[in-house]
Amino acid sequence: MFASPFGEPFLAGPTEPYPVIQWFEGADADQDGRLTPEEFAADGQRWFGVVDQNADGEISPAETRAYEDVIARLFAGVTLPAVPGRRGGSGRPGRRSGLLGALSLGGAGQEVPMSDPVDRTPRRTYAQAGTPLAMAGLLNVPQPVKTADTNTNQRITQQEWAAVTLRWFGLLDANRDGVLTLAELPETQLQAAAHDQPRGRRR
DSSP states (O other): OOOOOOEEOOOTTSSSOHHHEEEEEEHHHSSSOBBBBHHHHHHHHHHHHOTTTTTTSSEEEOOOOOOHHHHHTTTTTOOOOOOOOOSOOOOOOOOOOOOOOEEEEEOOOEEEEOOOOOOOOOOOOOOTTTTTHHHHHHHHOOOOHTTTTTTOOSSSEEHHHHHHHHHHHHHTTTTTTSOOOOGOOOOOOOOOOOTSTTTOOOO
């Protein structure tokens, strides 16, 4: 399981490459193995459009809750290891996951649309590190979508989204050369934990 810097979830099978490759390959528009600020921002705007279900140019509290419900269901029943993140992830571009609008629940064989009614059962808290999104993401951010609400009015505008996009890119551009490569991206905590699992049990 992997969450892009913008909070988009990606899944891969136990014998497949870690799905950071899926995100990177999809965002790398010219397939040159390097993400420019423009490509990074375009990928962020694409995902903003998915979460902004009514296409009114902002993400409302209801749309944020719908997103969180989908994330909670994707991670339902997953045991999260308490492992610190390690830098130095690598790999080559793979296929795009296609988790847009309706997110596949893998082996469950069902789709959970972003517009699905709010699940009233208890769900995970997205207010601290160590939660699913934090451990599946590159920057250990508990809830990337909500983090973009810089004025804390519970609504996320395209301007706020663009501003946080620049911040994410700057944090990930470790060598400050103006582009991102797979080799310079940090490993997520889930990816690092997979190295410590017995062969054949990795996720």
